[in-house]
Amino acid sequence: MKDLKSSDGPEVRSVLVIDDSPTIHKVVGHTLRKQGLEVVHVQDGASGIAKAKEIKPTLILLDFLMPGMNGYQVSKELGQLDELERIPIVLMSAKGEMMGEKLVRSMGIVDFITKPFSPDALAAVVQHAIDKYVDGSLEFDVEVQPLLEVGERRPDDEPTNQDLSDPRGRVALRGNLGMIPAAETFQLLKFQAHTGILHIARGKAHLEVFLREGSIIFARAANVEAEFLLGRFLVESKAISAHDLEVFLDNRRGTSKLLGEQLVKLGHITQSELKDALGRQTEELMYEALRWGEGEFAFYVTENLPVLAREAGLVLSVDQILMEGFRRVDEWGMIEREIRDFDMVLARSQDATGVIKQVELTPDEDRILSLVDGKRSIKDLVRESRRGSFDVCMLLFRLLSSRIIRKRSGREGSENPS
Numbered sequence: 001m002k003d004l005k006s007s008d009g010p011e012v013r014s015v016l017v018i019d020d021s022p023t024i025h026k027v028v029g030h031t032l033r034k035q036g037l038e039v040v041h042v043q044d045g046a047s048g049i050a051k052a053k054e055i056k057p058t059l060i061l062l063d064f065l066m067p068g069m070n071g072y073q074v075s076k077e078l079g080q081l082d083e084l085e086r087i088p089i090v091l092m093s094a095k096g097e098m099m100g101e102k103l104v105r106s107m108g109i110v111d112f113i114t115k116p117f118s119p120d121a122l123a124a125v126v127q128h129a130i131d132k133y134v135d136g137s138l139e140f141d142v143e144v145q146p147l148l149e150v151g152e153r154r155p156d157d158e159p160t161n162q163d164l165s166d167p168r169g170r171v172a173l174r175g176n177l178g179m180i181p182a183a184e185t186f187q188l189l190k191f192q193a194h195t196g197i198l199h200i201a202r203g204k205a206h207l208e209v210f211l212r213e214g215s216i217i218f219a220r221a222a223n224v225e226a227e228f229l230l231g232r233f234l235v236e237s238k239a240i241s242a243h244d245l246e247v248f249l250d251n252r253r254g255t256s257k258l259l260g261e262q263l264v265k266l267g268h269i270t271q272s273e274l275k276d277a278l279g280r281q282t283e284e285l286m287y288e289a290l291r292w293g294e295g296e297f298a299f300y301v302t303e304n305l306p307v308l309a310r311e312a313g314l315v316l317s318v319d320q321i322l323m324e325g326f327r328r329v330d331e332w333g334m335i336e337r338e339i340r341d342f343d344m345v346l347a348r349s350q351d352a353t354g355v356i357k358q359v360e361l362t363p364d365e366d367r368i369l370s371l372v373d374g375k376r377s378i379k380d381l382v383r384e385s386r387r388g389s390f391d392v393c394m395l396l397f398r399l400l401s402s403r404i405i406r407k408r409s410g411r412e413g414s415e416n417p418s
Contacts, residue, residue: 013058014038018048031119045069064093088133169302177295190214190318202295210309216316218309219282239273290325347374
């Protein structure tokens with residue numbers, strides 16, 4: 001590996017590392033100092049911007065997910081400063097596989113590396129960036145690019161089972177989730193402060209996300225699991241009891257009026273409680289969409305947003321949605337190593353030694369455990385608990401890891417038919 005000192009003399013190049021992880025700072029510092037680079041460390045985005053103004057580094061290594069400002073926000077602000085806009089930025093993230101080249105380039109980021117990385121891989125990426133963008137003549141765009149029709153379907157492709165056309169606006173972006181993940185689309189729409197309607201479809205499920213100036217103001221869905229219906233969030237927030245909601249739903253059969261609007265009008269819940277429930281519903285729909293690795297999307301630029309979206313009163317940050325969504329994606333990966341099938345049946349473990357009785361459970365764990373009977377499937381547990389599948393599966397994962405419950409074998413099912 002060649003030395004990364006300046007080709008014009010003994011001047012030492014500097015790399016500014018912006019990351020909240022002490023471990024990353026230790027690995028990066030040790031690796032790059034061996035390559036003849038001076039390494040400067042800061043722990044958050046705001047400090048990183050201030051330090052970049054002070055030292056004007058040769059290159060910046062930037063973490064994607066940090067408290068406060070995330071990597072995209074930092075890179076955007078750096079790109080708006082004349083004295084810093086030409087400094088190459090390499091993005092570091094455990095979510096690197098979710099960031100596509102088009103979006104990375106649009107923010108003036110020249111490359112990215114996925115954690116965990118080896119010292120050799122880090123040194124190679126840094127050397128390549130300096131060779132190409134500092135010593136070389138290659139320029140990179142720091143201006144935000146206009147919307148492009150990325151991942152457009154070919155005329156001979158099989159038709160989707162969802163019609164994503166929308167006469168309310170002008171199509172500006174359309175593509176395949178397998179090529180352009182939903183997270184990238186949300187980031188692009190946020191950075192360009194767009195107002196309009198984003199349709200996302202996978203199988204029969206269909207989401208409509210309404211944005212105003214880059215913020216999410218409402219979302220609704222068709223053909224999704226019952227856990228995403230408004231009633232769940234009203235019950236979770238204790239705005240209404242499960243029993244009262246069931247009685248109300250039985251009495252309103254046949255009407256096309258909106259559930260929340262009716263509940264407020266009849267005095268069952270307040271407008272504030274409805275707004276909170278709509279906010280939670282919209283967030284959960286977003287988290288679900290971030291998990292979809294296949295499907296299609298289309299964004300329509302329009303000011304003609306429906307009354308329901310305008311009056312919901314929500315202004316949700318795309319950055320906060322993505323940070324929580326990425327956390328859940330990571331945890332789903334861990335959960336799915338144990339829970340791969342929602343038809344799986346779980347049973348309580350035998351406690352011959354009495355050890356399990358000594359384990360202190362949280363109230364939520366205790367409630368879920370009370371539903372585990374060796375007959376109910378995970379799908380049943382989600383439905384009967386009136387909670388989201390992520391929350392239920394995380395609780396079940398903890399109980400499985402603690403050996404308080406176990407997976408019921410197929411032989412048990414044949415010997416003890418339910």
